Amino acid sequence: MKLCILGFGAVGRGVAKVISMKKEEMKEKYGLDLKITAVTDTSGAAIYDEGLDPNLLLKIKEDTGKISNYPEYGISKISNMEVLHKVDFDCLIEVTPTDIENGEPAKSHILKAFNDKKDVVTSNKGPLALSFRELAESAKENNVQLKYEASVGGAMPILNFAHDTLPSCNIKSIFGILNGTTNYILSRMAKEGSSYEQILKESQEMGIAETNPAQDVEGTDAACKVVILANSIMNRDVTLKDVEIVGISKITQEAISLARNEGYLIKLIGEISEDTLEVSPRLVREGSPFAVDGTLNVATLKTDLAEDVTVVGKGAGSIETASAILSDIISIYKSKE
Numbered sequence: 001m002k003l004c005i006l007g008f009g010a011v012g013r014g015v016a017k018v019i020s021m022k023k024e025e026m027k028e029k030y031g032l033d034l035k036i037t038a039v040t041d042t043s044g045a046a047i048y049d050e051g052l053d054p055n056l057l058l059k060i061k062e063d064t065g066k067i068s069n070y071p072e073y074g075i076s077k078i079s080n081m082e083v084l085h086k087v088d089f090d091c092l093i094e095v096t097p098t099d100i101e102n103g104e105p106a107k108s109h110i111l112k113a114f115n116d117k118k119d120v121v122t123s124n125k126g127p128l129a130l131s132f133r134e135l136a137e138s139a140k141e142n143n144v145q146l147k148y149e150a151s152v153g154g155a156m157p158i159l160n161f162a163h164d165t166l167p168s169c170n171i172k173s174i175f176g177i178l179n180g181t182t183n184y185i186l187s188r189m190a191k192e193g194s195s196y197e198q199i200l201k202e203s204q205e206m207g208i209a210e211t212n213p214a215q216d217v218e219g220t221d222a223a224c225k226v227v228i229l230a231n232s233i234m235n236r237d238v239t240l241k242d243v244e245i246v247g248i249s250k251i252t253q254e255a256i257s258l259a260r261n262e263g264y265l266i267k268l269i270g271e272i273s274e275d276t277l278e279v280s281p282r283l284v285r286e287g288s289p290f291a292v293d294g295t296l297n298v299a300t301l302k303t304d305l306a307e308d309v310t311v312v313g314k315g316a317g318s319i320e321t322a323s324a325i326l327s328d329i330i331s332i333y334k335s336k337e
């Protein structure tokens with residue numbers, strides 16, 4: 001299976017790493033031969049139809065910051081659209097930064113791939129949160145697959161879990177911590193009393209925050225996930241503007257300490273229920289399933305038949321997010337066997 005990876009930030013590099021780690025295992029377990037035929041970043045691209053070396057891609061990016069320096073197959077200043085025209089691939093891995101104004105240019109990349117009858121795996125929340133129906137319909141019309149497990153909760157299994165493991169159930173509501181960066185900030189503030197700014201800086205260095213970290217702390221990243229969950233597994237037709245959003249930037253150390261003294265933690269919670277589509281800081285009891293630390297995400301799905309089902313897992317991180325992307329790639333491959 002030939003992969004074209006657009007974007008070589010934390011997630012794109014995670015994909016190269018997991019492919020390097022799992023290439024042989026994929027062949028043995030599933031007969032899946034993964035080849036990266038193109039990778040892009042803002043400098044240009046590396047393109048090779050016989051497959052680029054994932055370790056060399058990572059080394060070149062780390063040493064020089066530019067994927068276009070890849071020996072022999074590097075190309076400067078080629079656009080992502082030109083790469084999509086030029087490259088031979090089966091599945092697009094769209095992992096460029098999330099844009100929450102219009103979902104571009106990721107949305108155009110995805111639609112171009114669909115028109116060319118290619119499947120798409122993405123972690124990009126912008127196009128999904130703003131144009132979910134349009135993308136789903138285009139995939140259907142072109143008879144290709146759109147998979148996006150990595151877009152909600154990184155490695156926390158929720159979308160495929162709801163579709164594939166709970167297909168007997170209607171999901172009535174979802175209540176969850178859907179942003180790793182803010183959970184990391186809030187739990188560190190609660191434990192150590194370190195300053196908000198210092199911890200936010202660390203989250204950026206760890207590669208868990210968005211390229212624009214305001215999206216994390218102002219709650220828009222979690223709101224994108226609320227929209228994706230509502231559309232994907234609760235059959236709604238909503239977009240980002242339908243979500244009421246309050247972030248964590250005004251949460252003070254005093255508020256956290258006060259809550260702790262009463263046995264509570266402050267968490268940024270997303271809620272999707274019959275009359276609520278919201279992201280806001282709320283109190284959760286210490287010791288409850290929502291009292292998860294660090295970059296963990298957690299979500300409770302209220303169902304008609306199975307009652308409450310709660311999932312938890314790392315909500316951000318390069319390898320963790322790439323694990324969900326690789327699972328989607330495997331799922332597409334298996335569906336064609």
Ligand code: HSE
Pocket residue numbers: 151152153154178179180181182208209210216221315316317
């Ligand atoms: N910045 C996001 C988070 C990345 O912290 O959850 C995963 O979507």
